[in-house]
Amino acid sequence: MPGLAAPLIAWYRDAARDLPWRREGFGAWGTLVSEFMLQQTPVNRVIPHLEAWLERWPTPSDLAASPPAEAVTRWANLGYPRRALWLHRAAVEIRDRHDGVVPRDVDALLALTGIGDYTARAVAVFAYGDRHPVVDTNTRRVLARAVEGRAQPGPPHRRDLERMDAELPADIAEAAIVNAAAMELGAIICTARSPKCDACPLAAQCAWRAAGYPASEDRRRKQATYEGSDRQARGAVLKTLREAAPTPVPLFAVLPDWPDATQRDRAIDSLISDGLVEAEDDLLHLPR
DNA sequence: GATACGTGGGC
DNA sequence: TGCCCAAGTAT
Known part of the structure; x- marks a missing residue:
């Protein structure tokens, strides 16, 4: 060949x-x-x-x-x-x-x-x-x-x-x-x-x-559904912080209307765990 | 090795 | 419309 x-x-x-x-x-x-x-x-x-x-x-x-x-x-x-x-x-x-x-x-x-x-x-x-x-x-x-x-x-x-x-x-x-x-x-x-x-x-x-x-x-593995996913929640949290940056955002002001508050909190925790978000008291900001 | 990880365009 | 796909990497 x-x-x-x-x-x-x-x-x-x-x-x-x-x-x-x-x-x-x-x-x-x-x-x-x-x-x-x-x-x-x-x-x-x-x-x-x-x-x-x-x-x-x-x-x-x-x-x-x-x-x-x-x-x-x-x-x-x-x-x-x-x-x-x-x-x-x-x-x-x-x-x-x-x-x-x-x-x-x-x-x-x-x-x-x-x-x-x-x-x-x-x-x-x-x-x-x-x-x-x-x-x-x-x-x-x-x-x-x-x-x-x-x-x-x-x-x-x-x-x-x-x-x-x-x-x-x-x-x-x-x-x-x-x-x-x-x-x-x-x-x-x-x-x-x-x-x-x-x-x-x-x-x-x-x-x-x-x-x-x-x-x-x-069949290729189907990509996980994005709508309603943790990934979507993470994306929304980060978008909020990006658009506010460099001003920190109070925790209570992050996605207050998100349909699943538990999921929102989990998203914030995982972002902190990844180093993409930092928390001081009740303020969230991007990593300095 | 399977899984999680964003966002948007194409059909 | 909803599904598929996109010059991958870390865990």
């Missing part, structure tokens, strides 16, 4: 979107911030916040010098606000342990708060040009379809890194492009629903297409 590299490289040269983090000289800090924001949040929602963030905090040390509260506030509606807290912690760690320079070594990156297998390698590859497999949900779907002939990938597995590594050319610069191209293909062509196979550079060799597009065997 032919590899994926050559057609991906040729396709990417013409089809890649013009995204901020692909600009020449975007910088490792910008790459790191963009990858944090892109964890589970769509590209189009990230871009304006990313640009504002980098304008406010051009370096890791700039962010580290600000209170976490401001990071959480400026995270706005990107979702999963713990990422804002973790990004702030990572900035402090970069300042304290790496002289303010985003590390290049994958293990050093993995040791930073909020950075896992994906983000560590994405920074090493896209910011520093090193050769590693970068595997996100798009890449896993492309591999599942083109190589395995399955409609959807199985759950993420460490094995995915080795499988992607096997598709990478020896040439370091080309390997980086293949990583980016696999992600890009999954994002705009080989999408989860209604893939655009007519425009796919891998169509001729796609195992899933050759097999007649068999449906996925196992």
Whole structure:
């Protein structure tokens, strides 16, 4: 079976979107911030916040010098606000342990708060040009379809890194492009629903297409219902505190009309436990 | 390894 | 409309 590299490289040269983090000289800090924001949040929602963030905090040390509260506030509606807290912690760690320079070594990156297998390698590859497999949900779907002939990938597995590594050319610069191209293909062509196979550079060799597009065997785990959930309550509490910041909010004034007071209190407790909220007497505020 | 964790857009 | 999905990580 032919590899994926050559057609991906040729396709990417013409089809890649013009995204901020692909600009020449975007910088490792910008790459790191963009990858944090892109964890589970769509590209189009990230871009304006990313640009504002980098304008406010051009370096890791700039962010580290600000209170976490401001990071959480400026995270706005990107979702999963713990990422804002973790990004702030990572900035402090970069300042304290790496002289303010985003590390290049994958293990050093993995040791930073909020950075896992994906983000560590994405920074090493896209910011520093090193050769590693970068595997996100798009890449896993492309591999599942083109190589395995399955409609959807199985759950993420460490094995995915080795499988992607096997598709990478020896040439370091080309390997980086293949990583980016696999992600890009999954994002705009080989999408989860209604893939655009007519425009796919891998169509001729796609195992899933050759097999007649068999449906996925196992149902993906259904996402928990959001309406009425604790997550929704946490989101509402944090929204209240963000919009009031830097002014603290009296406990009694936080979601007084929430339908389930027990749930509201549980949400506040869990936010405090996560470090996203602090309490002094009966005042709640974002972490200072 | 399963689960919790926001928010909003697309169909 | 309601469900599915989105450049994951920590526990």
